[in-house]
Structure formats: C-alpha cells, structure tokens
Amino acid sequence: MNAGAPIGVFDSGVGGLTVLRALLARLPREHTIYLGDTARVPYGTRSGEVVVRYALMSARHLAARGIKLLVVACNTVSAHGLHALADALPIPVIGVIEPGARMAAERSRGGCIAVLGTPATIASGAYQAALRRLAPLATVIARACPLFVPLAEEGWTDGEVPGLVAERYLGDLRRMGVDTAVLGCTHYPLLSRSIAQVLGPHVSIVDSAETMAEAVAALLAAKGLLRDGDDAAQHRTLCTDVPDRFRAVAERFLGRPVTEVELVDLLP
C-alpha cells in the first residue's frame, strides 16, 4: 500500500462532504477523491439490498483509482453494506457508525441516547447494536427523520420551517431524559442548531464527521500510511450525475468552493 495514495470518500450524494470537510481539517496533507452517487441519491429511503448494490458500484470505481483507504461517509451504507464493501475491496474500509456510537457512549452521562437517522439507517438497527455493545447500560431511542435530508439540500437549515419539523420529530424526546443525540446522517449537522433548540441545552450533540476524521487519522498512523509529502494536497470531486443546482448545494456542505466536478458514468 502506498502512503502517497489518496483517501477515497464515498457517499450517496453531497452529504458526505461534511465528512470530507472534517477530514481535510484533521489531515490537511492527504490527497482525497470524493465520489457522490448523485444519480441514485437518496439511499436512506431504499431497501438494504438496493443500497448494497449501489454502494458496491461506487466503491469498486474508487478502488480502481488506487485509493489507500475507503471512508464510507454515508450512514445508510455504513449501516447496511460495510461488510459487503470490506469483503469486495483489497483496502481498509471504515464506516461512520462505529466512531459515532463510540463517541455517544463516551459522552452520555448514564441517561438516554437518541439516534437520529434516515428510515433505512434506523431500520437497520446498526447504531442500536453498536450502542448495546459500547454502552450496555444506556437506554437508546432511535428516530427516523426523513424530512431533514431534503431540508438540508434546499438550504432551509434555520428558522421557522426546520424548527417546526424538528419539534414534530423530536419534541417528545425532551420528556425522556435524553442526554446525548447522535446525528446519524451526514446531512443532519447542517440542521444541528434547529435540533439543539428542540432538545435543549443539556443534550450533547454527536456529529460523527469529526469522530470519523479522528478514526481515519488513527488507522492511517497505525498502518504507517500517513502521507508526508510537502507538496499541496490534491482533492478531486466525482459525481454520477451533475444537475444544475449541484454545485451550490455541494458548497454549502463542504464550506468552501467546489471548483471542478468530474462526471463518472456508473449507470447501465
């Protein structure tokens, strides 16, 4: 394995750019290739079988480009397809569920942990299983919040509408002693202010992007795969479809301009 090779980051769409953002901040010298499967987004409302089939196509494409590590930024894929991807690829594969669950287990002060995610992620039970292992005494409440993804993509992240939607999904959690909430979807950090307002000031919000970046740094260090070149790191953004409004949405998630987007054709 070549330490100078890029890190591959895969997501169903633009949401994983919040993970890439944290990765660039933590590991600024690493080359990266990001692939968003924008021709098939969203994954979160599909069956597990379809999610795995889509994810394998994208992961194989990234592996063929010589990445040294695959970061699965998509919670839905991490929940349903991590084993299938690890079996299919010759490189390490790391998902978001384990780092997110680990941080929630550390932060929780013995109360209840809430997991917020897409219908597919919640239905998979992956966070719930990880938390049973990492925080066996905690009560876990899982809650699907399907409208958070389209709200984040539309850019309606603050104000009346996201506030009302968050209240409807999460208002009852205030009475249930929740002390920690895991944002189990890459889109949700954009709505974290609205979510925090509903849950109240005493609830710790866990964004798996930062935990994931820590986990990637630790894994690369352990395998001797950290890049030590002095030349500027290179970042490529690939997508399977580039509709007109893609760039604006992508910049909102990455927090900086997305200058060049390469279209890759993974459709039949």
Add this chain to the structure above:
Amino acid sequence: MNAGAPIGVFDSGVGGLTVLRALLARLPREHTIYLGDTARVPYGTRSGEVVVRYALMSARHLAARGIKLLVVACNTVSAHGLHALADALPIPVIGVIEPGARMAAERSRGGCIAVLGTPATIASGAYQAALRRLAPLATVIARACPLFVPLAEEGWTDGEVPGLVAERYLGDLRRMGVDTAVLGCTHYPLLSRSIAQVLGPHVSIVDSAETMAEAVAALLAAKGLLRDGDDAAQHRTLCTDVPDRFRAVAERFLGRPVTEVELVDLLP
C-alpha cells in the same frame, strides 16, 4: 394492437398513483399495469440525460409486457423524455404536460398562469413552451417547489408545516395576479389544500391527473382500443425497489389498499 391489452402507467415512484387513481375512475373496465421506479426515485432533482436513461429502462420493460398504450404519469419524464420514449416504443405514448397545459389555458381568464413543479420539470421549460403555444397572451410564472415531494411522501399534507412551506414558495404569487395554477408534479395534488390556502380562493388549481384520464379515454376511443369485456379489470403494481414503508405511502396516493406489489429487477 389488442384492445384487451392493459394500459401501462409509468412513474418515477408512487406519485403516478394519483394519475392511476383518476384513470381507474374514468376508465373502470381497463386492465392496468403500473410501474414505479422506486429504486431510482426521485427524478425531479436529476439531470435531463439521467432522467431519460432511467425512463427508457422502465418503459421498455412495460412495453415487453404487451401494454397497448403508455401513460407517462411523471411530469419530469414527460418534460424531458417524451420524444425519446415515443421513438423507442411501438405503441402510443402520452405525457402529462400537454393535457395539463391545455386545461390551464382553458381555465385562465386572461391573467397569469403559475406552473408549480420539480426543479427538473421547471428547468426543462416544457410547460412554459406548451403554454406559449396554447395561451400565447398569458403571462406564465414557473416555480420549483422541491420540498413538496418529500412532504407528500411523509404524509404531512395539511397543517402548519406544509402551510409554511407553501407560503415560502408561493406567497409572492398572490400579488402577481395569478388566476390559474398548474400542479406540475404528481405529488402535488396531495398538498392542494395547503397550496390553495396560500394562493387564495380566486385561483383555479389544475391537477393534470384528471385531464390526463380524459386524454387517455379520447385517444383509446379514437384508435378503437377501448376494452369492452365484462370481466373484472385487473390491476398490477410493479416497483423496482420495495422498502418497508412503500405500501403505506402507495395507499395514500392511490386512495385504496395496494394488496400486492411485484418487485422487478431493472438494476445492473
């Protein structure tokens, strides 16, 4: 062509069931096969090229099942891919744009016509072009309303949230002399009450499902293809992915129980 053959109805997902519902009411003796491409829904935020490629796969599958006519219930496909489908298939193909635009042109009392649709439908300019031809003196305002689709799928069709969302998308139309609004997406009829409340009581709302059913009846009559059997009509529902919550969503759109859903594999 066999008059006893079923009518094929194609949509990107469950939204076209509102068109099927109108078709069953208008033509109760016709057999139907409905195909929802739920493995790739939504189409409305994708590029035109990808929309056409997806639509061709589904349309060819329906044609191979011996349908006598293809109804394209999806506005996004009707806007981008109607010519491609008509060229590829040996049967008549009918879309929703022309019937919807025709009814809007008839209803408008010389004022302004608003077209509401997905980003892809609005960007295609298909409704705008049809209305320029059918109502050359009318002013046309086209407005993309991306959150209406996820709201309808979530079942949040009345109350505070859809009201606020509709106000944010459409509130300014009240000052623009709109007298007719076309619901240019199969999901939007579920939100028609919220939309009407924002636009006010003097605006006529055009739902292309009913106009489409009329157009289908006229076309079948003209071609001598109306079925005249006395046996009960048969209805089949096909989907390319069947996630857990599919049936509940489908019943909301069709307005009656969806007993059996057949999974068809159109993925690579």
